[in-house]
Amino acid sequence: MTIRTLIVDDEPLARRGLELRLARHADIDIVGQAGNGREAFGLISVLKPDLMLLDVQMPGVDGFALLRAVPLTQLPLTIFVTAYNHYAIDAFAANAIDYLLKPVEDTRLDQALERARTALSARDSSRHCERLLATLSRLSGNSELSLAEALDEEITPAPSGKLAIKDGQRIVRVDLAAIQWIDAAGDYMCIHANDDTHILRGTMRELEQRLDARVFQRIHRSTIVNLARVKELRPHLNGEYFLRLDSGHELKLSRSYKDKVQLLI
Known part of the structure; x- marks a missing residue:
């Protein structure tokens, strides 16, 4: 970048x-x-x-x-x-x-x-989510329709290494290994999987319960990371850490979750 x-x-x-x-x-x-x-x-x-x-x-x-x-x-x-x-x-x-x-x-x-x-x-990721959400709203074809109604998404448990996301009338199955990180955008979540970003409605807590804690860990109140995709860990002066993923993206591990550092060492 x-x-x-x-x-x-x-x-x-x-x-x-x-x-x-x-x-x-x-x-x-x-x-x-x-x-x-x-x-x-x-x-x-x-x-x-x-x-x-x-x-x-x-x-x-x-x-x-x-x-x-x-x-x-x-x-x-x-x-x-x-x-x-x-x-x-x-x-x-x-x-x-x-x-x-x-x-x-x-x-x-x-x-x-x-x-x-x-x-x-972080700002680039957030803007990407916002653009996707706005596009979905426009594609609904009804300016009176709320974004939540246009998406109508649900998360289902992740069997066989896949995370199934209901998107309207279709179900997208995302490879868990492809997921780099997940962040919250208001009442929605952005699942960043390689070159794709999937938008869904729900809470971080609900998604955490459906993911393997040995692989996916919360590093911020609004961020979950795939530990296997973390390439580098750098401490910051204020007790926070910066995580660099194999994709080149950087995420912040906040002080509230500093106990997760042990999982990366």
């Missing part, structure tokens, strides 16, 4: 420093640079970056004003980069991925980028 990145800072040397440090990461594609918030606003709408490294204190439109001005549908993930630590609380209130102090240390930048990768992976 290539991360389209925008650097926003009024100091040319600071922008150059970030550019050099980001060059160590093959998946970071710097699509643009801006010297002030107004310029950045225009670039965001044109370039549609996935990630923005944003200075807080800039003349004219500062970092916080920029975030307030950008429509939520266009807002990239944001890492604040500033020389002033007293902005930290406001930065996280603005849902920043991370907050880096100048001069930026390589280690802290690496950690921030890892958080961005995890967030982007």
